[in-house]
Amino acid sequence: GAVVSQHPSWVICKSGTSVKIECRSLDFQATTMFWYRQFPKQSLMLMATSNEGSKATYEQGVEKDKFLINHASLTLSTLTVTSAHPEDSSFYICSARDREERGGIETQYFGPGTRLLVL
Amino acid sequence: GQNIDQPTEMTATEGAIVQINCTYQTSGFNGLFWYQQHAGEAPTFLSYNVLDGLEEKGRFSSFLSRSKGYSYLLLKELQMKDSASYLCAVRGYNQGGKLIFGQGTELSVKP
Numbered sequence: 001g002a003v004v005s006q007h008p009s010w011v012i013c014k015s016g017t018s019v020k021i022e023c024r025s026l027d028f029q030a031t032t033m034f035w036y037r038q039f040p041k042q043s044l045m046l047m048a049t050s051n052e053g054s055k056a057t058y059e060q061g062v063e064k065d066k067f068l069i070n071h072a073s074l075t076l077s078t079l080t081v082t083s084a085h086p087e088d089s090s091f092y093i094c095s096a097r098d099r100e101e102r103g104g105i106e107t108q109y110f111g112p113g114t115r116l117l118v119l
Numbered sequence: 120g121q122n123i124d125q126p127t128e129m130t131a132t133e134g135a136i137v138q139i140n141c142t143y144q145t146s147g148f149n150g151l152f153w154y155q156q157h158a159g160e161a162p163t164f165l166s167y168n169v170l171d172g173l174e175e176k177g178r179f180s181s182f183l184s185r186s187k188g189y190s191y192l193l194l195k196e197l198q199m200k201d202s203a204s205y206l207c208a209v210r211g212y213n214q215g216g217k218l219i220f221g222q223g224t225e226l227s228v229k230p
Contacts, residue, residue, distance in 0.1 A: 032215055043222045093161055097216050110161040
């Protein structure tokens with residue numbers, strides 16, 4: 001089946017630093033990748049939709065200058081949390097949509113998530 | 120706007136059947152998904168409905184009524200490993216495959 005990886009799986013950083021999270025589709029090409037954030041005991045909140053070769057589309061209330069998204073190739077998207085603060089501590093999950101829709105109805109394949117803790 | 124409602128938590132007994140409901144209001148509809156998520160892990164796909172009716176897949180079934188904006192996930196022969204959060208998600212129309220998730224239902228299966 002389709003596999004999506006994320007790196008790192010967890011990261012601890014100091015307040016004010018920037019953190020980059022990578023999302024890769026390992027065995028398929030993804031025209032679209034999605035970035036979600038999930039706080040404890042809450043559901044996934046879509047942050048942005050990332051399309052290869054174009055600017056990301058951010059959901060309302062998500063600061064595009066703080067959460068920089070780059071989708072440079074059909075298998076890689078990155079999320080950079082700039083000047084991270086403790087309130088940015090969360091579980092960040094990406095998903096990828098198969099370009100050829102081989103999965104049929106299952107349009108999104110989720111990565112394992114990245115846990116970010118900002119001290 | 121879009122609104123998806125699920126019960127926050129449910130408890131059931133091992134071997135029993137449980138039904139998790141989801142109601143939604145969206146500006147466009149192009150499918151409803153159910154995902155299972157264990158604590159600290161990414162969601163895994165369970166089922167998909169786009170037409171009215173019941174979709175059965177082993178111990179899991181999902182039902183959809185588009186006119187009522189209503190779906191349910193039915194879990195049979197519950198096992199302890201089914202303890203997890205169950206997320207209902209709706210896909211809009213012409214939105215590039217974007218999914219909007221409900222808040223999730225935390226299911227606890229007890230012996």
